[in-house]
Amino acid sequence: MKKLLLSLILFFATNNLTADNLHKQNKVAVIYSDQFLLHDTGKNHPENPDRLISVVENLIVNPLFKDSLIWPKFNPASLEQLQLIHSKNYIKKVEHETSLLTNNSTTYLSTGDTVISKQSDHVARLAVGAGIKGVDMIMSKEISSAFALVRPPGHHATATRGMGFCIYNNVAIVARHLQQEYGLKKILIVDFDVHHGNGTQDIFYEDNSVFYFSVHQHPFYPQSGRPSETGTGEGKGFTLNVDLPKGSGDKDLLSTFNNQLKSAMDKFKPEFVIVSAGFDAHEGDLLGQLNYTSSGYKQAALVLKDIAEQYALGRTLYMLEGGYVADNISKSVNEILGVLVKNKKK
Numbered sequence: 001m002k003k004l005l006l007s008l009i010l011f012f013a014t015n016n017l018t019a020d021n022l023h024k025q026n027k028v029a030v031i032y033s034d035q036f037l038l039h040d041t042g043k044n045h046p047e048n049p050d051r052l053i054s055v056v057e058n059l060i061v062n063p064l065f066k067d068s069l070i071w072p073k074f075n076p077a078s079l080e081q082l083q084l085i086h087s088k089n090y091i092k093k094v095e096h097e098t099s100l101l102t103n104n105s106t107t108y109l110s111t112g113d114t115v116i117s118k119q120s121d122h123v124a125r126l127a128v129g130a131g132i133k134g135v136d137m138i139m140s141k142e143i144s145s146a147f148a149l150v151r152p153p154g155h156h157a158t159a160t161r162g163m164g165f166c167i168y169n170n171v172a173i174v175a176r177h178l179q180q181e182y183g184l185k186k187i188l189i190v191d192f193d194v195h196h197g198n199g200t201q202d203i204f205y206e207d208n209s210v211f212y213f214s215v216h217q218h219p220f221y222p223q224s225g226r227p228s229e230t231g232t233g234e235g236k237g238f239t240l241n242v243d244l245p246k247g248s249g250d251k252d253l254l255s256t257f258n259n260q261l262k263s264a265m266d267k268f269k270p271e272f273v274i275v276s277a278g279f280d281a282h283e284g285d286l287l288g289q290l291n292y293t294s295s296g297y298k299q300a301a302l303v304l305k306d307i308a309e310q311y312a313l314g315r316t317l318y319m320l321e322g323g324y325v326a327d328n329i330s331k332s333v334n335e336i337l338g339v340l341v342k343n344k345k346k
Contacts, residue, residue, distance in 0.1 A: 028340045029070050029137055029146040031130040032056055036151045039124070040117035042106040046286050046324040047115075047165045052149055055330040062334065068341040070143065074133035076125035077173065081132060084176035085169055085203060090160045094121050094167060112163035114152075124152055124167035131174040134317045135272070139182050145308075145316040145340045147277075147333065153321040155197030155276045156222065164195065164222060170319050171274050172203045175210050178272055185209055188270035188312075190261065190304060191216070192253065192297075193278025193321040194288035196225030196241065200276065206235040211268050215256045217281065217290050218243030240264055246289040250296030253281075257303040265307050273308045273316045279323030279332045286324040294328070298335035305339055316340070 037049035059065060082091050090111070097109060098121040106117045127150035134146035154171060156164030171189055178184045189204075191197040191214040201224065204210040208231075216225055231239040242256040279297070280288040308316045318336060323329045 026068075026341070027070050027143045028068060028337060029072050029134055029143045030056075030059060030337070031072060031074060031134050031146055031148040031150070033074070033126060033130070035119075035126055036123055036149075038117075038119040038122070039152055040104070040106055040119065041115040041165075042117075045115060047152065047322075049151075051324065051326055051329060052151060054326045055333060056149060058330050059334070059337070065337060065341065069337070072133060072137065074126075074129050076122060077128035077132060077168075081128065081173060081177060082125065082168060084180065085159055085172045086157075087160050090162075094124070094162065109162045109167070111161040114162040114165060114167060116167070120152070120167060126150075127152060127154065128168050128170050128173050131170050131317060131319050132177050134319075135174055135178055135315075136181075138272075138315050138317065139178070144314055145318075147318040147320075147337060147340070149320050149333070151320070153193075153278070154319070155191060155193060155200045155278075155321050156195070157199040158202050161199075163199070165322070166199065169199050169203060171276050172200050174317065174319070175204075175274055179209065184271045186268060186271045187211070187274065188213065188265065188268065188272070188307070189274045189276065190214075191276035191278070191321070192281065192300060193276055194281040194285065194290055195221055195278070195322060196243075197276055197321075198222045198224040201225065201229065201239055201241075204235065205231050205239060206233040207231075208234045208238050211238045211240070211264070211270065213240045213261050213264070214276075215242040215244065215253060217246060217248070217288060220289070238268075244290060247291060249283075249291040250293055250299065253292055253296055254299050254303070257300055262303065262307065265311065269311045270307070271315070272312050273304060275304065275316065275318040276321045277318045277336070278321035279329045282323065282325065282328040282332060284325060285328060287322070294331040294335045297332040298339060301336040301339040
């Protein structure tokens with residue numbers, strides 16, 4: 001019943017957009033579909049549909065965002081778009097293994113520790129499509145920025161392997177889409193999930209056109225992301241990892257943003273900012289052991305907005321990664337959207 005109510009609320013929010021709404025550049029898009037709830041991870045799995053339901057409900061009824069947010073419709077990513085990053089064999093593997101399942105059954109993707117169900121391939125393609133829709137609207141100046149509230153997450157997925165709750169690498173595909181369709185030459189990906197985005201790092205490790213910055217807990221899954229990992233070949237110096245010990249909080253997060261990320265971007269000068277927004281570093285998360293607060297995420301968003309406005313015409317896309325307490329996600333997303341919808345920092 002709760003999912004049906006959410007669908008009805010979202011239907012009216014999406015279908016009451018006016019032409020005036022859609023062409024004001026100070027609007028922010030929230031990119032969500034109730035089809036994201038169809039990815040079934042089984043009983044008691046932390047990455048479950050309930051992560052999103054209350055988050056979206058709270059946003060829709062929040063009076064602070066009544067005239068600032070739009071909720072666009074979007075399509076799943078095409079095969080060609082998935083192949084910007086993933087091998088054709090891997091894409092076929094995901095499609096085949098999900099097609100063998102019956103409704104209400106789950107198993108593990110054969111490449112690793114990722115639970116899949118019959119709808120998982122479709123939902124994962126839709127998550128990629130959400131990010132693509134967001135950047136297309138930003139590049140066409142229909143909106144100023146966007147937050148894609150998607151599942152499954154993506155930053156652990158490599159070109160040939162799904163792992164860690166991730167099937168397709170959402171942010172990586174979006175970055176390549178920006179380069180292919182719009183000719184952007186310098187893209188920043190910022191990852192503040194509690195886990196290191198090993199897949200994203202691996203994909204761009206030899207690439208000097210995409211700068212990957214990650215701040216994460218160490219030691220922790222997947223055990224990668226040490227400061228010594230800085231890229232190879234042409235990509236040398238375009239990967240920046242900061243690992244934090246258990247118990248680190250807002251002060252540590254903001255120190256890395258202000259002292260390391262900002263100085264690196266003064267040299268790199270990105271044309272677009274993509275954020276792997278995981279909230280499992282929030283205090284009280286089911287999996288993470290860091291102690292960020294919703295206020296800390298707001299302060300981090302202000303730094304990212306500074307970078308985007310200075311170098312990237314403000315162009316910013318957030319895409320949800322981890323975070324396993326719905327209230328933490330909801331409060332943090334609200335804080336970040338509060339930053340995005342303001343034309344000037346206060």
